[in-house]
Amino acid sequence: MSGLTRRTAAELATAVKAGDVSAVEVTQAHLDRIAEVDGSAEAGVHAFLHVDTDGALAAAAAVDARRAAGEELGPLAGVPLALKDVITTADMPTTAGSRILEGWRPPYDATVTRRLRDAGIVILGKTNLDEFAMGSSTENSAFGVTRNPWDLTRIPGGSGGGSAASLAAYEAPLAIGTDTGGSIRQPAAVTGTVGVKPTYGGVSRYGLIACASSLDQAGPCARTVLDAALLHTVIAGHDPLDSTSIAQPVPDVVAAAKRGAEGDLTGLRVGVVKELGGEGYQAGVEARFNDAVALLSKLGAEVVEVSCPHFTYGLAAYYLILPSEVSSNLARFDAMRYGLRVGDDGSRGAEEVMSLTRGQGFGAEAKRRIMLGTYALSSGYYDAYYGQAQKVRTLIARDFDAAFAQVDVLVSPTTPTTAFPIGEKVDDPLAMYMNDLCTIPSNLAGNASASFPAGLADEDGLPVGLHVMAPVLADDRLYLVGAAVESAYAAQWGGTLLEQAPALEGIGQ
Amino acid sequence: MPSISREEVAHLAHLARLDLAPDELDHLAGQLDQILGAVAQVTEVAADDIPPTSHALPLTNVFRADEPRPCLTPESVLAAAPAAEDGRFRVPQILGEEQ
Numbered sequence: 001m002s003g004l005t006r007r008t009a010a011e012l013a014t015a016v017k018a019g020d021v022s023a024v025e026v027t028q029a030h031l032d033r034i035a036e037v038d039g040s041a042e043a044g045v046h047a048f049l050h051v052d053t054d055g056a057l058a059a060a061a062a063v064d065a066r067r068a069a070g071e072e073l074g075p076l077a078g079v080p081l082a083l084k085d086v087i088t089t090a091d092m093p094t095t096a097g098s099r100i101l102e103g104w105r106p107p108y109d110a111t112v113t114r115r116l117r118d119a120g121i122v123i124l125g126k127t128n129l130d131e132f133a134m135g136s137s138t139e140n141s142a143f144g145v146t147r148n149p150w151d152l153t154r155i156p157g158g159s160g161g162g163s164a165a166s167l168a169a170y171e172a173p174l175a176i177g178t179d180t181g182g183s184i185r186q187p188a189a190v191t192g193t194v195g196v197k198p199t200y201g202g203v204s205r206y207g208l209i210a211c212a213s214s215l216d217q218a219g220p221c222a223r224t225v226l227d228a229a230l231l232h233t234v235i236a237g238h239d240p241l242d243s244t245s246i247a248q249p250v251p252d253v254v255a256a257a258k259r260g261a262e263g264d265l266t267g268l269r270v271g272v273v274k275e276l277g278g279e280g281y282q283a284g285v286e287a288r289f290n291d292a293v294a295l296l297s298k299l300g301a302e303v304v305e306v307s308c309p310h311f312t313y314g315l316a317a318y319y320l321i322l323p324s325e326v327s328s329n330l331a332r333f334d335a336m337r338y339g340l341r342v343g344d345d346g347s348r349g350a351e352e353v354m355s356l357t358r359g360q361g362f363g364a365e366a367k368r369r370i371m372l373g374t375y376a377l378s379s380g381y382y383d384a385y386y387g388q389a390q391k392v393r394t395l396i397a398r399d400f401d402a403a404f405a406q407v408d409v410l411v412s413p414t415t416p417t418t419a420f421p422i423g424e425k426v427d428d429p430l431a432m433y434m435n436d437l438c439t440i441p442s443n444l445a446g447n448a449s450a451s452f453p454a455g456l457a458d459e460d461g462l463p464v465g466l467h468v469m470a471p472v473l474a475d476d477r478l479y480l481v482g483a484a485v486e487s488a489y490a491a492q493w494g495g496t497l498l499e500q501a502p503a504l505e506g507i508g509q
Numbered sequence: 510m511p512s513i514s515r516e517e518v519a520h521l522a523h524l525a526r527l528d529l530a531p532d533e534l535d536h537l538a539g540q541l542d543q544i545l546g547a548v549a550q551v552t553e554v555a556a557d558d559i560p561p562t563s564h565a566l567p568l569t570n571v572f573r574a575d576e577p578r579p580c581l582t583p584e585s586v587l588a589a590a591p592a593a594e595d596g597r598f599r600v601p602q603i604l605g606e607e608q
Contacts, residue, residue, distance in 0.1 A: 104589055107586055201566050214563060214565060244564075246566070313550060337590055339589075341592065349602045350603045359528030362527070371518065371525060372541060375521055375541070378521075390563055392556065394561060430543060
C-alpha cells in the first residue's frame with residue numbers, strides 16, 4: 001500500500017498545495033488501492049459500485065493545473081472522496097442500491113456533488129448501500145454486500161456500509177454518507193471511523209434520492225475528526241434548491257475540532273442517557289462506552305446521568321413515520337420516466353407494467369417498508385399509528401430540549417453491538433432495526449449527532465463507537481468532544497484505532 | 510393491534526402497486542404482523558394533548574422570486590427514460606378499451 005493512502009485528508013491537501021505531491025499521484029494511489037482490495041460482489045471489500053477512474057484522474061489533473069496557474073486551492077483540493085450512491089452525479093450512474101435504478105444516469109448533480117467538485121475534491125466513485133438507504137448492514141443492496149475491513153465475514157453497517165468500509169480499507173480518506181436513522185453513525189461505529197449527521201437542514205438534500213424526507217440528512221465520513229470537519233464545511237450551508245435547508249451560518253466545526261484536539265473539556269457538561277444502555281447491549285460495547293465516559297471526566301468535563309424517557313419509544317415511532325414517508329417517496333418509481341420498466345410488450349396497461357416493475361425492481365426490505373407505510377397511512381389506522389407516532393416524535397424532541405437545558409451534549413453507545421456476521425439478521429427485520437436504537441432519536445428531533453471510535457470490544461476485538469448528540473445547530477460541539485477523545489485515545493493507543501485493522505493486502509485481486 | 514391477514518397484505522400490495530409472488534405474500538404477512546405488533550408500542554404513550562410533529566424544523570412555506578431560470582433540457586431527461594418517442598415519454602396504454 002502506498003504511504004499516500006495512509007495520510008489524512010488534511011495532510012494530503014497540504015502536500016498537494018505545497019507541490020510535494022500532485023493530485024494525480026494522490027488519486028492514482030487510491031485507485032491502485034481500490035484495485036488491490038475492493039474486489040467484487042463475490043470477494044474483497046466491495047465498497048464501490050462504480051469507480052470512475054478517468055473522471056477522477058481528470059478532476060485531479062484539473063486541480064494540478066489550477067495550482068500550476070497560481071490559483072489559490074481550497075482546504076481539501078486534490079483529496080479523493082467516495083460518494084454514497086444515493087447522491088446524484090451527472091457523469092456516473094446512480095443506483096441507490098436498487099435494481100429499479102440500475103444503470104440510471106441522472107441528468108443533474110446533487111448540490112453536495114456540485115460543492116465537492118467546486119472545492120476541488122476528487123470523486124473516486126460511488127459506494128454501496130442498502131437499497132434506498134434502508135438497512136443497517138448493506139445486505140439490502142441489489143448489487144451484493146460490502147464486507148467489513150476488520151473482518152470480511154461481517155457487515156460494515158448500513159445503510160452507508162460502502163462509504164464507511166472505503167475509509168476503513170484506506171481506499172479513500174473522505175466519504176459522504178446519508179443518515180435517516182443512523183446510516184452514517186452506525187457504519188462509522190462498526191468500522192472504527194468517524195461519521196457525523198449534521199443538524200437536519202444543515203446540508204442540502206437537493207439530489208439526494210429520498211428515503212424519508214423529514215429524517216434524511218447527508219453528512220461527512222472520515223478517518224479523523226478534523227477531516228470530517230473540513231468536509232462538513234465544504235458540503236454544509238444554505239441551498240435555495242432545498243426548501244428545508246437552514247438559512248443560517250454553518251457552525252465553525254473546524255475551529256471546534258482544532259480546539260478539541262488540545263484535550264481540555266473543562267466546563268463542558270455531558271449527559272449520559274440512562275435509557276440507552278443495559279439489556280440488549282453487548283458487554284464489550286458497554287465497557288468501551290464506560291471507558292469513554294471516564295475519559296470525558298478526566299479531560300475536565302462534568303458528567304451527569306440524564307433521563308430521556310420517551311427515547312424508549314423512538315424505534316416504534318420511527319418504524320411508523322419512516323415507512324409512511326418511504327411509501328410515498330418510492331411511489332415515484334413508476335416505470336414511466338426513468339429506471340426499470342418490466343412487461344411493456346403491448347399487451348399490458350400502465351398500471352400492470354407499474355406493478356410488475358415495482359415487484360421485480362424493489363428488494364425485500366423496500367417492499368416491507370412500502371407495505372408498512374401503506375398500512376400506517378390507510379384510513380382506520382392513520383390516527384392510531386401514524387398520528388400517534390408523530391406525537392411521540394414531539395415528546396422525544398421535548399426530552400432533548402429538557403436534557404439540553406441541563407447539559408451541553410448527550411452521549412451513548414452508537415449501536416448496541418459490534419459488527420455481526422453477514423447473513424445473521426438479514427431475514428429478521430426487528431432484530432435488524434434494533435441496530436438504530438441509539439441513533440434514531442436524533443433523526444426524529446433533527447439535532448446533530450456523531451459517532452467516534454472508542455476502542456475494541458474485548459470479546460470480539462471489533463470497533464465500538466461513542467455516540468455524541470448536540471442541540472440543533474450546535475454541530476461544533478460534536479467536533480469539540482470528538483477531537484478531544486480522539487487525541488486522548490491516540491496518545492493511549494499510539495495512533496488511530498484503524499491502525500489496528502488488518503492490512504488486507506491483495507484480497508481483492 | 511388486529512393481526513394482519515394474507516388478504517389484507519394482498520390488498521395493501523395492490524394499493525402500493527407491488528406485484529408480489531404468492532410466497533412473498535405469505536412471508537410478508539408474517540413479518541408485517543410481527544413488526545406492527547412491535548410498533549404498536551407507540552399507543553402506550555399518553556399523548557392526547559401533545560401536538561404532532563411532522564418535521565424536525567419549524568418551517569412554513571419557503572418562497573423565492575418568480576423568475577425564469579435554466580432547467581433541464583428535454584434531451585437530457587428523455588435520455589434516462591425507459592422509452593421515448595417524438596420528444597416525449599412513451600408509456601403503456603393508460604385507458605381501457607371501454608374508456
